[in-house]
Amino acid sequence: MSLPNKMAGVPTQDLPTPDPLSADAPLPNPLPRPEGELEALQRVWQTPRGWRFPTVVNNNWIGVLYLGTALLFFVLAGCMALVMRAQLAVPQNDLVGAELYNQLFTTHGTMMMFLFAVPAMEAMGVYLLPAMLAARDLPFPRLSAYAFWAYAIGGLVFFSSIFYGAAPNGGWFMYPPLTSKEYSPGINADFWLLGIGFIEISAIAGAIEIVVGILKNRAPGMTLDRMPLFCWAMLVFAAMIIFAFPAVIWGTILLELERAFGWPFFIPERGGDPLLWQHLFWFFGHPEVYIIFLPAAGMVSMIIPAMVQARLVGYGLVAMALLGTGFLSFGLWVHHMYATGIPQLSLSFFSAASFAVSVPTGIQVFAWIGTIATGRPRLQVPMLFILGFLFIFVLGGLTGVMVAVVPFDWQAHDTYFVVAHLHYVLIGGMVFPLLAALYYWAPSASGKTMSKRLGTFAFWLLFIGVNLTFFPMHISGLMGMPRRVWTYPEGMGLELWNMLSTIGAVVAALGVAMVALDLLRNFRVSNGAEGNPYNGGTLEWLPQGNYAARSIPRIHSREPLWDNPDLAEQVRAGRHFLPNTATGLRETIVTSPIEARPQYIAIIPGPGWAHVIAAIGTAGFFLSLTVEWVWIASAFGAVAVAAVLWWLWTGTDLGPVRDSVAIGGGIRLPVYVTDSRAVGWWAMVVLLLVDGTTFSCLAFTHGFLWLVNGDAAWPPAGTALPELVVPAVGAALVAASAVLLWVADWLLRRGHVIAMSVAVLAALGLLLAGLGADLAALWETGLRPGAHSFGAAVFANQFWQGLHAALVLVMALYLAARAWAGLLDPTRRVTFDNVRLFWTYTVVQALAGMALTHLFPRGLGG
Amino acid sequence: MQVAGFSPIPAALAGLIVWAAHFGLIYGANAVACARGLAGGRWLGLPLVPALVLGLTALALLAVAVIGLRAWQRLEGGLSGQEGENEPRFMVWLTLAIALLSALAILWEALPVLLVPACA
Known part of the structure; x- marks a missing residue:
């Protein structure tokens, strides 16, 4: 499909004619560039070294740290899975007892969802988006850094609770009454409720950053329909976090109020109802699956065109599918509750919605297959992982359609069939694309590709391992093996399938070890990298410094590097917009949300300690509350608030430090605006959407x-x-x-x-x-x-x-x-x-x- | 406060916003009808829940049709007319595509009311 891309625009009155954004206008800035211009830019964007390193805020570093931490949690939660598989290898095993097993599967699920999958995707967004949009950084770099530190510190403490027998043990979806004070008197459940609190804050902080960054920090001329599909996917991802996370935040508040003070939201004897929790949890929990999957789909839509050297088939349809999935996935939550006695017709609505959501997903799959068919596939490592993704994810999707059918679900409910389905969807839909992305984009961070030999080994071990682990679970599930049992009796025909699963898990673990080995040997973060080994067409393959591209390119198409082979050289030479630091501070161009016309220059903050201290305070606050150290929690809370105020006082609202600055092409922009063009205004509006959604959950609770x-x-x-x-x-x-x-x-x-x-x-x-x-x-x-x-x-x-x-x-x-x-x-x-x-x-x-x-x-x- | 140039985004999502309202309403209506024992009642001589759901569905489909047709006309008639030149054609195309998907989802989700008893 091709659409005429009229460069929309009567130039607005403060712009000179001819429109400096049009392809006919001369390049915005002339050569030669003034002496010392590049050095000044480098100095302003310098990375802090030594003991000051924790103050770093630049997205290149925070993104990589963020992703590395997420991968660490993936490995730790994976180790828990290996312990569980070892326990289940043979019947009547006594390697771990029932209580530890409960903590293992709960923590495994919770960590994979909250500490690996969502943060890994936010990390990819923080790392890739500025480069793809040719922004110097996202608009609120300290917010990303704060989100990262709160998550890293809090996540590690949360994980270590397993060593003290204090880890949550009620399943990752924490159903009351099992998790109520009566049946879970210890602090295990509180570790989940409060321990996950800061992860939610961190996720929302990241989502605000991503929404505002994508809508307001694109390269001039990058209209919405020229935006890379990964950016579309991240936009929908962040919007979904904004509307889905409030439900679980509100549910968590209610359950903690019930546990701590006896407010009976979920206790039927006093007018409560445990189903209220299930509604709130799954209103978050189902969209969560798509929150994880959509960025992965966006990555796939970026990687396939580079691998086959052809433009994506059906760009517009794929963008439509991403938006459609974002909405429709909110109409699925009750399909986790088929067995709760909700009226049949109500269930049927959700069953139909579950079918409807497969339409946009199907569109994307066909677009990918069509693109592969029009191009010349090269079997490099990222492409292997993409093919693995298609195979595994489609299988998981098909079992998904099976369990969307109410009568079938009643048979498969709470069995290993569901375990098989959800792992096929999540590993196929998220882990494989993430690994493809890791191999594809690693050169943009480290300047060299990772090993083809190790990568190919890793792929085959993972592909075989994952299928060998989870395919037999379909069978053991249909034979009636329930989920979440710590052992099973002999003589029921389950031995073979469980042994196969355990062997598969070991094979898959070897695959992960290969990836880790490859990372250790071939991946080093640098302040900027050159080269485009896979010949990608989008802006992240421009020569990069810590400040992203030297000058911010004028965009006329979806794959600017394919359409203008000189672009990289022009950008490096400083011939496009803002080749310097105009104010002597860190800054980026803010553009209009649809057409990406330059509006003003936003000054963005550099390294600092305030947000690091605020993050420590936030994580400390929630974790000390868990163990009921109220005074220590108050102290941490006070530190967090004080640090946030210090951060705002010194780093924000600097005012008009210059009247206006020239960015090239005859465009002069203000450096300070106060109306709806300002990024701060947008961030506040997005935050209020979070707030409003939470209030809707409150109203729903009453109703x-x-x-x-x-x-x-x-x-x-x-x-x-x-x-x-x-x-x-x-x-x-x-x-x-x-x-x-x-x-x-x-x-x-x-x-x-x-x-x-x-x-x-x-x-x-x-x-x-x-x-x-x-x-x-x-x-x-x-x-x-x-x-x-x-x-x-x-x-x-x-x-x-x-x-x-x-x-x-x-x-x-x-x-x-x-x-x-x-x-x-x-x-x-x-x-x-x-x-x-x-x-x-x-x-x-x-x-x-x-x-x-x-x-x-x-x-x-x- | 006017948010310059933002309106094509909510406009493009209009079909899905109608879908969300429709879905919420039919689910809510059935839940209340079953919880309050109203499902046996009749409305205009028809069984209450199916009549209500089909009525809401007709309304929702009408709204989506209007959204889709307007977008179609703007695509056919070129965009330089009364809408002005600042609205990228892509956003109008997106409005239409999203309206079609929404119509499919709305229709699909309402059909069970003809097959399944309301509160069994």
Whole structure:
């Protein structure tokens, strides 16, 4: 399919004619370049050395560290799998006992999902996206670095819990009542609930970075339909994290509130329902599978064209398929709950949706096969892994269609058939593409290809090993072997299949060892690499420094390196945009979201300690809470908050350090903007989407529990709600704080900075008073969270509103401090704008929350 | 605050947004009907749940058809007309392709209502 790519555009008025982005215009910058220009660029982007190395923020380094850590967790979780396979090799084995086995399979699943698969994909995004988009870095490099450190520290502590018998043991999806306080009294379940907390924060931080980076930091002229498919995939990936992770975050909060304080969300005797957990978990859990798969699909769509030296067939259809999968995969969560007694018609909706989602996936598979057919395949190592991926993933997809059929699923439910299916999908759909990507893109980091001999060995060991491990599980599953059993009796015909699986696991482990050996021998990170060994057509194969490409190319097609053989040389010589450091700081071009027209130059922060300390504080906070060291947790939390404030104070909202700068082609850009062009504005909006989704889960909790309890028990008999007067006053106060913020804006625009800060503090008072009045009125009626799920839901709402009030409190004080320190004025006001955005959201959410507490039960006639 | 040049993205996703609303509504309607024992009821002389689901489905398909047809006309008529030149053709094509996929998914998911009892 080919679409005419009209270079859209009447040039906007501040651009000279002819349009400097068009292919007819001369190259943006002339030769020779001024003396010392390149040296200045290198100096600004220098990597910190020695004991300062942990302060590094550049994506080339953070991306590789991130990926290396994810691969470490892959190996560690894989070792756990080997112990389990050893235990299951023969019947009645006593290598590990039931309790340790429970911890092993729970930790294996949890680590593979949360500590390997999602972070590995974020790592690939952080590493590859700037180079592919020809951005100097992603817009918030310290945020990526923070996400990495919180994850690396927290993940290692989480893993080590297995050595103390403290690892979670309720399965990676942690169903209550098994994981409730009654049946899991120890801290094992808390390790999951709190220990995974920071991973979720880290994933969301990464997702915000990726969405904003892809939409706002593309090379000039790289319109959406010229964007590499990996970027499309990462855009959908990050958007899915934004809408899926809030459900598990909310579920985790509820389960931890139940375990710690006895709020009965999942206890039927007191109006709760364990199915609430399953809904929340799988609303995250099913999209999670596609969160892992889509970036892998994006990688495949990049690697195949290079391997066969042909353009991808059906670019537009593949982009459509990625978006379609992103949506449809949210309509599948109940297919994990076929055996829970949900009405048959409801199950059928999800069964049909499970078929529907295979349509876009099928489109992609045919596009890949078509591309291979139009080109000349070269059997290099990445291509081997791609072929392995197609074979294994298609098999997993087919068993997926089988278990999407409700009656078949009832037979296969909770057996090794499901274990076989999910490993075929995840290993085929994610691990093989990741290994293909590792071999394909390693030269872009280290400057040389990895070994073809070791790689080929590794491929065959893994391909044979994986099939030998998991294919027999289909059979043992159909014979009735349940998942998650630590042993099985003799004489049921299971011996052969289990022995084959164990042998397969050892073979696959040898394959992983080969990859590790190859990495040790042939992979070294460098500050920049040259060469394009596989002759890829996209921008990551431009000559790179720590600052990515020397000059930022003007883009006219999807495979610029194939269409313009001189591009690499032009870019290296500095003939394209921004060949220098225009402000003497780290910077990148910010472009418009659809057409990628230059909008402004964003200054991005360099190395620092603040985000590292914040990450240590965050991980320490969650982990000390797990073991109930409340005071130590508070100390860690305080350190984290202080470090974040220090980080913001010193590294963000620098204001207009220059009026404007020239980037070439006659384009002059501002270095500071405050409206919806600003990357900070976008990041805040994306964060509010996360927040809004979490609030929707809160509302769903109310609706679901109402449905389960019946109108008469919502609220339960004997529960009185406060008269409407008090909440009405509270709502008015909360709304008034938003009005006062509008006044503060008016004051700021007129330069009355101190008066503005007074208005902001007054608005803070109104917000806190309004929320406090509502809470006090509820408390006085005698309503308590522990008695019934109604009270629990109401106070969960209060908890969420209180958390926002606390955040607004910190923000308001920070804003006032900036004002008093003279760091805020009518021009330099991004801090104010972002605080106002969050605050306004908080007000709207508080009003919706009050309606949920006071109006929803009344509206039911209760 | 106007977000310059952003609107083609939500526009392209319109079909899938309709799909999401439809899916949420038919699932929610059936869940409430079964939990509250309303499934035996009738609406306009038809069994309640199938009538409701088919009605919602007709509405959703209509909405997707409008989205798809508008995109089709813009593709056929060239884009230099009233939409202005700043909207890349690709985004309109994407709108149409996504509308088709959404229509397929909506239709597919509603069909079981003709075959399966609501609350068994």
